[in-house]
Amino acid sequence: MESQNPSQQTALAEIGEFGLIALMRDTLGEPTDDSIVSGIADDAAVYRVDDDRVHVLTTDTLVEGVHFDRAFMPLEHLGFKALSVNVSDVVAMNATPRYATVSLGIPQNISVEMVTTIYEGLKQACDAYDMHIVGGDTNAAHGLSLSVSVVGAADANNVVYRRGAQVGDKICVTGDIGSSYAGLKVLLRNRERLQEQEEDFEPNLDPFSYVIRRHLAPPAQLKLIREWADADVQPHALIDISDGLSAEVHHICEASGVGAQLYEPALPIDPETRNTATEFGEDVTVYALFGGEDYELVFTMPEDELDALDPQTFSVVGEVVAREEDDEQVMIQRAHGENVPLQPGGFDHFDDPTPPQS
Amino acid sequence: MESQNPSQQTALAEIGEFGLIALMRDTLGEPTDDSIVSGIADDAAVYRVDDDRVHVLTTDTLVEGVHFDRAFMPLEHLGFKALSVNVSDVVAMNATPRYATVSLGIPQNISVEMVTTIYEGLKQACDAYDMHIVGGDTNAAHGLSLSVSVVGAADANNVVYRRGAQVGDKICVTGDIGSSYAGLKVLLRNRERLQEQEEDFEPNLDPFSYVIRRHLAPPAQLKLIREWADADVQPHALIDISDGLSAEVHHICEASGVGAQLYEPALPIDPETRNTATEFGEDVTVYALFGGEDYELVFTMPEDELDALDPQTFSVVGEVVAREEDDEQVMIQRAHGENVPLQPGGFDHFDDPTPPQS
Numbered sequence: 079m080e081s082q083n084p085s086q087q088t089a090l091a092e093i094g095e096f097g098l099i100a101l102m103r104d105t106l107g108e109p110t111d112d113s114i115v116s117g118i119a120d121d122a123a124v125y126r127v128d129d130d131r132v133h134v135l136t137t138d139t140l141v142e143g144v145h146f147d148r149a150f151m152p153l154e155h156l157g158f159k160a161l162s163v164n165v166s167d168v169v170a171m172n173a174t175p176r177y178a179t180v181s182l183g184i185p186q187n188i189s190v191e192m193v194t195t196i197y198e199g200l201k202q203a204c205d206a207y208d209m210h211i212v213g214g215d216t217n218a219a220h221g222l223s224l225s226v227s228v229v230g231a232a233d234a235n236n237v238v239y240r241r242g243a244q245v246g247d248k249i250c251v252t253g254d255i256g257s258s259y260a261g262l263k264v265l266l267r268n269r270e271r272l273q274e275q276e277e278d279f280e281p282n283l284d285p286f287s288y289v290i291r292r293h294l295a296p297p298a299q300l301k302l303i304r305e306w307a308d309a310d311v312q313p314h315a316l317i318d319i320s321d322g323l324s325a326e327v328h329h330i331c332e333a334s335g336v337g338a339q340l341y342e343p344a345l346p347i348d349p350e351t352r353n354t355a356t357e358f359g360e361d362v363t364v365y366a367l368f369g370g371e372d373y374e375l376v377f378t379m380p381e382d383e384l385d386a387l388d389p390q391t392f393s394v395v396g397e398v399v400a401r402e403e404d405d406e407q408v409m410i411q412r413a414h415g416e417n418v419p420l421q422p423g424g425f426d427h428f429d430d431p432t433p434p435q436s
Numbered sequence: 437m438e439s440q441n442p443s444q445q446t447a448l449a450e451i452g453e454f455g456l457i458a459l460m461r462d463t464l465g466e467p468t469d470d471s472i473v474s475g476i477a478d479d480a481a482v483y484r485v486d487d488d489r490v491h492v493l494t495t496d497t498l499v500e501g502v503h504f505d506r507a508f509m510p511l512e513h514l515g516f517k518a519l520s521v522n523v524s525d526v527v528a529m530n531a532t533p534r535y536a537t538v539s540l541g542i543p544q545n546i547s548v549e550m551v552t553t554i555y556e557g558l559k560q561a562c563d564a565y566d567m568h569i570v571g572g573d574t575n576a577a578h579g580l581s582l583s584v585s586v587v588g589a590a591d592a593n594n595v596v597y598r599r600g601a602q603v604g605d606k607i608c609v610t611g612d613i614g615s616s617y618a619g620l621k622v623l624l625r626n627r628e629r630l631q632e633q634e635e636d637f638e639p640n641l642d643p644f645s646y647v648i649r650r651h652l653a654p655p656a657q658l659k660l661i662r663e664w665a666d667a668d669v670q671p672h673a674l675i676d677i678s679d680g681l682s683a684e685v686h687h688i689c690e691a692s693g694v695g696a697q698l699y700e701p702a703l704p705i706d707p708e709t710r711n712t713a714t715e716f717g718e719d720v721t722v723y724a725l726f727g728g729e730d731y732e733l734v735f736t737m738p739e740d741e742l743d744a745l746d747p748q749t750f751s752v753v754g755e756v757v758a759r760e761e762d763d764e765q766v767m768i769q770r771a772h773g774e775n776v777p778l779q780p781g782g783f784d785h786f787d788d789p790t791p792p793q794s
Contacts, residue, residue: 087547123570189445212481
């Protein structure tokens with residue numbers, strides 16, 4: 079048995095989440111099974127089920143106190159969101175969600191009625207995404223947690239990976255970004271003020287209803303990839319935004335061996351998100367690049383193929399360029415004209431905003 | 437949003453784990469998708485992948501303080517066991533495990549080295565079961581938890597359900613039972629004595645090495661169902677033992693609309709398990725019927741087909757009979773001759789042993 083002397087051990091914070099995934103890949107080794115098309119490298123694993131079809135498999139967990147705060151997360155939304163974040167990973171492979179399992183960790187202060195409400199949220203998501211929960215288990219636990227796995231299906235030729243970006247492609251983002259983080263800011267402030275019982279505080283959340291909804295019950299972009307299939311187009315590279323646009327563009331560049339040039343004025347930001355950032359005295363571009371939990375899609379595609387898509391559904395935010403030095407892999411041209419390197423979690427050589435911690 | 441006034445709410449303990457599963461099934465509804473052969477009703481869900489083949493999907497979570505105690509559960513074994521309990525559910529459908537995902541909840545007092553050790557245990561299990569971990573995620577959490585999902589494969593005609601038991605079938609159990617619970621008893625006593633630093637206590641675990649191993653690193657019975665496939669036989673009904681033989685036989689009877697007659701002297705119990713029960717002054721039959729976590733298989737089959745199986749690998753413990761009144765669905769003939777009704781979690785009309793709490 080391994081030594082458990084903490085002084086000889088390495089703290090997880092030293093290697094971070096991506097270090098842990100690399101550790102998992104190194105310890106488990108690359109899958110040697112011929113049926114496995116892609117393992118621990120993308121939003122979901124891909125394996126063949128017959129000559130023409132593949133299934134994709136992904137898992138994601140929401141943990142109380144880490145991913146959500148029960149004080150402001152209605153349990154129905156929690157059920158919906160737990161499925162959404164997994165469906166988003168399936169959609170990010172250009173696949174269709176089919177079957178899910180749910181493993182529920184339940185602390186003692188959760189009642190039967192609360193569990194029912196969580197299941198109702200899961201059911202709403204199943205209906206919205208035309209899929210089915212086929213199994214699950216429940217366990218006593220110290221905090222509330224929902225661990226969901228989703229199986230999706232696709233034609234083998236239609237799966238899109240992070241690794242397919244080509245120099246010259248346009249980099250596109252669906253919907254708008256930064257709104258989920260704006261919603262989280264509002265909810266956190268609201269909770270704080272309610273706790274402090276500030277006299278002059280009236281909890282009017284109406285001006286923030288869009289950003290709050292984006293945080294509590296984000297939809298996965300399944301409708302969009304269905305439209306792509308109908309139009310018979312598919313991107314070169316595809317990923318969903320869970321950690322923020324900057325992190326996801328870095329993932330695409332890393333996997334594809336390319337660089338990226340982004341343009342700040344092109345970032346799609348909802349007016350309500352802008353208003354929220356203004357109210358908090360913060361830079362809305364930081365919300366958009368680093369906020370995360372948008373569950374929109376980032377994709378790259380040659381310019382002439384973009385005509386086949388509904389222009390209402392996406393924004394061109396940059397282009398794929400040849401790979402430069404490692405610390406200048408992704409550049410962003412700021413609104414005032416300066417072109418600065420972008421890191422996954424923040425700007426470089428840019429002393430104003432520190433990235434938010436969600 | 438639902439009322440969160442605890443006084444108006446129902447405690448989970450009132451409906452129990454099986455009540456929660458029924459609640460899940462009721463809230464989510466029966467799957468209406470043609471591809472789904474079996475949903476939340478068996479050890480794993482079953483869905484068609486083509487005309488002849490099905491996949492099965494199952495999920496199971498191990499939670500620190502609920503399913504294991506880090507004080508005596510080596511992390512390597514923990515990784516192995518987390519995969520084993522899921523593989524056991526796949527095997528209980530007469531299917532072969534193929535792909536797994538692992539969602540790891542990690543508290544702050546876990547180091548990189550500890551996580552590596554868990555992954556090494558998972559890798560050992562992957563090698564033992566000839567399968568692959570294709571994805572996963574890691575999350576900060578209040579306690580250590582491993583949520584595993586496994587996809588298995590089978591010919592559509594070969595899947596075996598709980599519901600197929602027929603009157604006249606023999607009820608059979610693979611390997612031996614009660615040993616995992618015996619191992620848990622020894623480990624709990626050992627921890628207690630180490631904590632109390634009893635003077636006369638020497639922690640010699642050698643006489644208990646088999647039962648301890650059965651608790652810490654139980655193997656799933658994949659080898660056995662492969663032998664069945666080679667011999668071209670399959671049982672009428674099949675389930676694995678996670679909650680104890682009595683609970684599993686009740687599940688088969690409930691799903692199949694039959695009753696069962698068991699014989700206490702026929703229960704397969706290892707001498708080390710008997711010795712452990714003797715040392716604790718307890719009835720070893722209680723360990724065997726209600727201890728659980730054996731991960732052996734219970735199956736029913738006509739007597740004349742049993743000849744095709746290796747007699748070393750199973751014991752006949754009873755037979756399937758016509759269904760009687762609800763509270764006498766499963767009967768057991770005790771060693772001293774009396775025939776008493778058996779409940780999922782204990783004897784009826786039998787005042788000696790109360791079932792152990794694991």
